[in-house]
Amino acid sequence: MTTPMQASSTPQKKKSRFFLGFMAVLGALFFALFLSLGIWQVERLQWKLDLIARVDARVHAEPVAAPGKDDWANVNQADDEYQHVTLTGSYLNDKEVLVRALTERGSGFWVLTPLRSDDGTLTFINRGFIPDTKRDPSSRVETQIAGETTVTGLLRMPEPDGFFLRPNDPARNDWNSRDVKAFAEKEGLGTVA
Structure with missing residues (x-):
């Protein structure tokens, strides 16, 4: 039981x-x-x-000549980004683009200015960071270099967008990423590196 x-x-x-x-x-x-x-x-x-x-x-590494227009199709992030390069030409200061940036220095912009080489090739050069108060080019006349100049820097790839970035608004001249193709279209520059 x-x-x-x-x-x-x-x-x-x-x-x-x-x-x-x-x-x-x-x-x-x-x-x-x-x-x-x-x-x-x-x-x-x-x-x-x-x-x-x-x-x-x-x-x-020792700087090398920046890739010419004929080599642009072969430039890629894995093999070329951060390569130490040198380039000679004249800045098109009136075509500069300001890309929003937030750094340890605070809020401001990266100044990207096209440089025209002797062969007519255009390359955007990141000229550095400026605070919000220096947005107007007349507040930084000393940085508006005229005539031929040689630039040595690091080759960087365009970054047309990003997961955490706001979209660019070319109509308002509001740039949040390095979208070189969109910069060139907005400024009427044609093909630019």
Whole structure:
């Protein structure tokens, strides 16, 4: 004869086994997830260290001539970004573009000015950061270089958009990313690097 206590313990055991099985499967899934995330982090660390070494080598290398217009199609981020380059030409100061920036110096703009080489090639040069108070070119006349000049710097790739960036608004001259193609269209410059 069974007592009421014995009869009710059988469903409890089934429930308990199901719960333990479920928790074991869930634990195994979480273990696999965390293991794969750990492996991904180690691989990502190695990728980042390789990237830093590559950039460091390029930044400290002797400058080379900037790629000419015929070479632009072959320029890519993996092989060329942060390459130390030199370029000679004249600034088109009246065609400069201000790209919004937030740096440790505060809010302001990166000044990007097209430089026309002797062969007519146009390349946007990032001339540096200015605070909001220097937006008007007349407030920084000393930076409006006239005549031929030689620039040495780092080759950077255009960044037409970004996940965390507001979209550019060419009609309002409101730039939030380095979209060289859009700059050139707005300023009527044709093909520009």
